[in-house]
Amino acid sequence: MLVIKYSKRDGAEFISHLDTLRHLQKIFIRAKIPVKYSQGYNPHMLLYMSAPLGVGIKSDAEYLVAETDYPAKDFIDAFNNNAPRGIKCLWAINCAKKPNLQALMDGAEYQISGINHFDTQALLAEASIMATDKRGEQKEIRDKILDLKFTDNGLIARLAFGNTTLRPDVLGEKLVSIYGGEDIDVLKTRCFIKDKTVEGWLQDETNLY
């Protein structure tokens, strides 16, 4: 089993979830990394992606689990030498058991630029925040905002991700509508499992090996 973390930038953030899967499969084929296939009429490569990233959101924290024993130390170069512009493997680890990352992840952190400075604590003190989601419906989002703070890198938002998810661009647009700003830009920086980063969690979880 192999778990990898990869980034989507330089235009690749505009590739949809399904097309990203298509590219990942082709990268594995070109790099000649043997991955198990499903049995059945239409065999497909056993790759498990983390929850979809919104189109246009850059990321340094996308995860993929692949059913292969290919050594992690050789993998990063093999992958990157065969990847299109903007898709880049940043980290990889072998483990014996398959971690169900999709189900385990519960938070993600984003850098959101383009929003005017505001008092994040005052906003977090609100009991209810309503925002318009991508379908145009009004949704309660307060419970999905885990943390908000301004740093040198702009606004850092930690949001629910996994079973319930708040899209960072939905939050960003809401914040622009309250506090003003220009066109926002979002970079996903980290994902969490129970307050540990996914990499930290994987390294600590000894029963996976």
Added chain:
Amino acid sequence: MKLNDILKKVEKPARYTGGEWGSGGSEFKDYNYCLCFPDVYEVGMSNLGIRVVEAAVSTVDGVFVDRCFAPWQDFGKALKENNLPLYGLNSRRPLKDFDTVAFSLQFEMSYTTVLYMLDLANIPLRAKDRGEDYPVIEAGGPCTCNPEPMADFIDLFVIGAGEVVCPKLAVLRKETKKKEEFLQKASKLEGVYVPKYTQVKYGDNGLIEGFSGITKVKKAVAYDLDKAAFPKTQAVGNIAAIFDRGVLEVMRGCCRGCRFCQAGFLYRPIRKRKVETLVEQAKSIISTTGFDEISLNSLSTGDYKELKQLLKELKRELPDTKVALPSLRVDSFDGEFVSQSRKSSLTFAPEAGTQRLRDVINKDVTEEEIERAVRYAFEQGFTNIKLYFMMGLPTETDEDLIGIADIVYKIREIYSQNQRAARNLKISVSVSTFIPKPFTPFQWERQITREEFEHKIALLKEKLFIKGVTFSWNDLEFSSLEAVLARGDRRLCGVIESAYKKGSFMDGWTEYFNNQIWLDALEENGLNVGLYTRKHDETEILAWDIIDIRVTKNYLLKELKKAYDGKVTGSCFSGCKGCGVQKDFGCELC
């Protein structure tokens, strides 16, 4: 708005970001060449022609090749509103910064889209309005066999094999920075047409009286396909192309000579690649792209004599790769080929409903061959059959249309044998209106009128009202405009420009096609549809007479006479028919 913010708001933004795997670099070099395809990304990325030209031009030292496709309406509008010029995908540089911008003209209905792309790039539409600061605008592809409707917009047309002419032009352009000097020198190359060096005179009756200046341009031919440039790899689309697979060109040209088919005459002589060459190319494409399918393209792959050997070697060298055979003729249909694919439907193109009419069009397929192929398909478990026909062909009568229904009944009958339940069989019949095209024996023929069209469609609707059968057709408006643009002369430049300015582009997409715009544009220019869809006299000077595709006019005339006599010419395999190409090169078959 900045480009990145626009990308967040449009449909399928990955069409506009570039950086595809296998698409080459992104830095400008001494000489910069941008290939433009006047249709959306998914269509353009499937096109083999621009890939071949890219491979050929890339062999020239110091050349950077980029690509650009037509933006969908939402992105085009956003570019305009934000005053951002259309750009090469990988370099993100405006088209205006390139030395050469080359369009691929695959289809007449893409002409306004060429203007749309020039306009989005802030490049003046007409050649005469573009000074030294602007790139040379080239155009190639099958439509350039009659370049006249686009003559005012394009500096230079490539007639025939792009992989032969385009690298020569690249070398010349690199050495010759002055545009006028470059065009002068280029016009002396075989396969190059610079329209401003040709003048056309029209008579009072609206017909062409004659040409002056350069009056004949010969088609360039890549004679040895094994030595011709071919891409060693393919770009893998950011979003899946329509044909998201590797492509080989097995043969060029077709030996059949169906009298309505332009490609059948344009791509003569017949040339093929050796099995070794094709296997090497397949291995290279598959290993560098990761595609799981490779397609064996040509106008008639079943006529490739070594097909069985090729399939065997591909199976041995690339055991996990599926092989697609997109263009098999009914009579070359063979179980071995089909059983490799897992498609659920099979497509046949008998083109006409009776043997008499098939003889007229030289579609050398018999009823028995169709039946045999269908029977075989059913044995293989296929339950969906697609049938392509044409209507409005020369000499066609009601009986020929009724013959289409007869074929459908016959197929149902074959299916019902062996206790198959007829309700499981699905037949879709697709009928398109005949369009007379330049350089075919039917180039002088007329297109049917609205009245005839309505009558024929009503008849077909009645006769094809059969359970399990669906019948589809294109409206006449669309086919008529294609006929106008295909046989058009230089006066259509004004029409195309006017149609574009009234909002016409991406006409190949039915949701964008607006016939009224075109009728208005024609009227404004003192022209009408009928002038171009009428029967042309055999002695008339034709707009495309300046081009020599190496098949003689005499031969086409002879074929036309034989059509009216109901005589079949048959395939080039049964002996040389003396079409003219054999004089310059000889033919691989003769």
